[in-house]
Amino acid sequence: MNKKEDSFEKAFERLEDILKILNEEKVSLKESLKLFEEADSLITDCSEKLNSAEQKIEILIKKRNNLELDLDNNPKKELFSPKLQTDNE
Numbered sequence: 001m002n003k004k005e006d007s008f009e010k011a012f013e014r015l016e017d018i019l020k021i022l023n024e025e026k027v028s029l030k031e032s033l034k035l036f037e038e039a040d041s042l043i044t045d046c047s048e049k050l051n052s053a054e055q056k057i058e059i060l061i062k063k064r065n066n067l068e069l070d071l072d073n074n075p076k077k078e079l080f081s082p083k084l085q086t087d088n089e
Helices: 008-024 029-064
Strands: none
């Protein structure tokens, strides 16, 4: 499977297939290792896609809340300068 072309859904479906094969069929050690390696790669790919989606959602929420964002898409911070109180106040 080509990681970049596969959708999250296809990768997750393949993970479910691998789990079913490993749980229900008699698989050789060699084949089990091959399936495990494929599953590990799919898990990494799915995790990256989920992290990317989460970051996009966070940015959209920040923009919706009218937060001004810096280059790293974090809310811009303003320096706090307290008002000095005088005796007249």
